[in-house]
Amino acid sequence: MKVQQKPIILLDRDGVINQDSKDYVKSVEEWIPLAGSIKAIAALSNAGFKIYVVTNQSGISRGYYSEETLAAMHQKMSDLVAAEGGQIDGIEYCPHGPDDACHCRKPKSGMIEAIEKSLGMDFTEQPAIMVGDSLRDLQAGQARGCAPVLVLTGNGRETQYKNIDFHFDIYTDLAAFAIATLHKYS
Incomplete structure (x- = not known):
């Protein structure tokens, strides 16, 4: 029996890994x-x-927090994962606002392309999964050939009812996604 190649897993941050806030996560x-x-x-x-x-982090361009504060948040996230014996292999963030016309802010795929470049991969040819709670997460993943996955945490409950013209899987949260993925690739 041929073992399936494990996909690269891309995770949105706010609303998927941590609590989201309409006032931004600023500290x-x-x-x-x-x-x-x-x-x-x-x-x-x-x-x-x-x-x-x-992760989109327009709070930087809006002046709500600094890149140093964002780095400290990401260090906390990485340290918590490490304390459980795991690791996050990389973090890409877009510091721009919605009107900055950048290439990285989701639903554009610049952050995903940066990961592809660092890995020497093309996700239209190698398996990858994009897990998010908003339409823009799914669209960014879809644009680069990633299998889109919606979690119902954060904005996910509202997102599931949007008119989305491509297939995506839905899980209640990141833990449910992990259980299903571990089972599928074991």
Whole structure:
């Protein structure tokens, strides 16, 4: 029996890994993981999946927090995953606002393309999964050939009712996605 190649897993951050806020997550103290998300990332990492975070962070361009504060939030996230025995292989973030006409802000695929370049891969030819809670996450993944996955945390409950013209899988949260993925590729 041929073992399936494990896909690269791309995760949105706010609303998928940690609690989201309409007022933005602006400090390390406000960065609070969702129940089960840290253990889910660690379990996937321990099973040999490469995990990358792909996150819009327009709060930087809006002046709500600095890149140093964002780095501290990401260090907290990485440290929590490491404490569970896993690792996050990379983090790409877009610091731009919605009107900055950048190539990286989701639904554009620049952050995903940067990961592809760093890995020497093309996700239209190699398996990858983009997990998010908003339409723009799914669109960015779809644009680069990733299998789009919606979680119902964060904005996911509202997103599931949008008119989306491509297939995507739905899970209640990151932990449910991890369980199904670990089962599928075991």
